[in-house]
Amino acid sequence: MPTRNRQTDACPGVLAVHRAADGGVARIRVPGGQLSAAAFRAVADGAAELGDGGVELTSRANLQVRGLADGAETELAARLSEVGLLPSATHDKVRNVLASPLTGRDRDGFVDVRPLVSELDAALRENARLAALPGRFLFALDDGRGDVAWLGADVAALATAPGAAAILLGGTDSGLRAPLTDVILLMLACAEAFLTERADEWRLAELDDRARRRVATRLGASVAEPLPSQPIQTGPLGQVTESALVAGAPLGWLDRAQAAALADTGAPLVVTPWRAVVVADLADTADVAQRLRSAGLLLDPDTPRVTACVGRPGCAKALSDVRADAGPVPGVDVPVHWSGCGRRCGRPRGEVLDVVANGDGYVMTRGDR
Numbered sequence: 458m459p460t461r462n463r464q465t466d467a468c469p470g471v472l473a474v475h476r477a478a479d480g481g482v483a484r485i486r487v488p489g490g491q492l493s494a495a496a497f498r499a500v501a502d503g504a505a506e507l508g509d510g511g512v513e514l515t516s517r518a519n520l521q522v523r524g525l526a527d528g529a530e531t532e533l534a535a536r537l538s539e540v541g542l543l544p545s546a547t548h549d550k551v552r553n554v555l556a557s558p559l560t561g562r563d564r565d566g567f568v569d570v571r572p573l574v575s576e577l578d579a580a581l582r583e584n585a586r587l588a589a590l591p592g593r594f595l596f597a598l599d600d601g602r603g604d605v606a607w608l609g610a611d612v613a614a615l616a617t618a619p620g621a622a623a624i625l626l627g628g629t630d631s632g633l634r635a636p637l638t639d640v641i642l643l644m645l646a647c648a649e650a651f652l653t654e655r656a657d658e659w660r661l662a663e664l665d666d667r668a669r670r671r672v673a674t675r676l677g678a679s680v681a682e683p684l685p686s687q688p689i690q691t692g693p694l695g696q697v698t699e700s701a702l703v704a705g706a707p708l709g710w711l712d713r714a715q716a717a718a719l720a721d722t723g724a725p726l727v728v729t730p731w732r733a734v735v736v737a738d739l740a741d742t743a744d745v746a747q748r749l750r751s752a753g754l755l756l757d758p759d760t761p762r763v764t765a766c767v768g769r770p771g772c773a774k775a776l777s778d779v780r781a782d783a784g785p786v787p788g789v790d791v792p793v794h795w796s797g798c799g800r801r802c803g804r805p806r807g808e809v810l811d812v813v814a815n816g817d818g819y820v821m822t823r824g825d826r
C-alpha cells in the first residue's frame with residue numbers, strides 16, 4: 458500500500474487543480490455555501506468559457522469546474538478573485554465551512570450563524586499556520602436545527618441555546634461546551650491541535666484515540682454529557698419560506714442553462730451540502746420557480762435524491778458512463794449514489810443505496826457510512 462505523506466494532498470483548489478481525464482478540475486471554496494448571484498455568475502461564465510460548461514455542487518457545499526485546459530486556472534483564479542471567491546492564495550484549499558443553509562431565513566435555529574461563518578473564514582485566513590490544514594479538513598456551524606452538525610465535520614459547533622454551543626469532533630459530540638462567542642477561537646484551536654497531533658492523517662477522525670483525546674484536552678472548554686449522534690438529514694427542495702426556494706441540481710451537476718438560470722435570479726444564493734441551491738430574498742417565488750423548473754432544476758419536494766460521480770470519460774478510473782446511466786431506483790426510500798468504481802467519490806453521508814460499476818454492470822448495496 459502506498460504511504461501517504463503531507464506532500465501529497467491531492468485535494469484540488471482553484472490554484473492547484475486536479476488533472477483528470479477530461480482536463481483540470483478546480484474546486485471553489487464557498488464558506489457556508491453563501492454567495493451572491495454575481496459571484497455565482499462568475500463561476501458559471503468561467504465554466505462556460507474556460508471549462509466544460511457545467512458546475513458541480515459538492516457534498517461540502519463547494520463548487521467545482523472541470524474540463525479546464527492547461528493553464529486556464531490562472532484566468533479562472535483572476536475572475537474568481539474579482540468577485541471575492543478567492544480571497545487568499547495561501548488558504549485557497551482550507552476554507553471548508555459548512556453552515557445551516559437556511560440559517561437566519563426561517564425560525565428553525567437558535568441563532569443566525571452567518572456572521573459566525575464570516576468570522577471563522579476571516580480568522581482562518583489570518584492564521585498562517587492553518588494554511589497547512591489538509592484540503593479535506595472541514596468545519597461546520599449548525600444553528601441548532603441539527604442539519605449540518607452530524608455530517609462528519611472535523612470540528613463542528615452546534616448551537617444548543619441562543620448563546621451556547623456543543624463542540625463536535627470528527628462527527629460525534631465531544632462533550633465540550635462553550636458560549637457561542639467563544640466557538641470560533643475554539644474551532645481554530647482545535648484545527649491547530651490537529652496539526653500538532655497529526656502524522657499522516659488527513660482528518661481528525663483518523664487520529665488514534667489518544668491523539669483525539671489530546672486534541673480535546675488542548676481546547677480547555679467545559680465538559681458535559683455528550684449528545685447522542687443524530688440521524689443524517691437530507692435538506693428540503695422547493696419553497697421553504699415565503700421568500701426562499703431550494704432548487705436541486707440533477708445528479709449534483711448544473712448544466713450551462715441551469716447555472717445561468719440561477720445567476721439570472723439576481724438573488725442571494727446558498728449552496729447546500731445536498732447538491733441544491735437556496736435562492737433567497739425573492740419578491741415573487743412563483744415566477745422564479747417557474748423559470749428554474751423550465752431550466753431543468755428540481756423543485757418538487759418529493760424528487761428522488763440521486764447523485765453520481767463524473768464517471769467515464771471524465772475520470773480515467775471509471776468503468777462506465779455513470780451520468781448517462783444514473784437515475785432513481787424504484788422502491789428505494791434513501792438517496793441513491795452512482796459511482797464508476799469502488800471509490801464512490803461524492804457519496805452523500807448517511808444511509809445511501811450505492812450503485813457501483815464493476816465492469817459488467819452495476820452492483821447495488823445499501824448502507825450507512
Ligand code: SF4
Pocket residue numbers: 766767768769772773774775776796797798799800801802
Ligand atoms: S468514484 Fe471512481 S470513477 Fe467515480 S470519480 Fe471517483 S475515482 Fe472516478
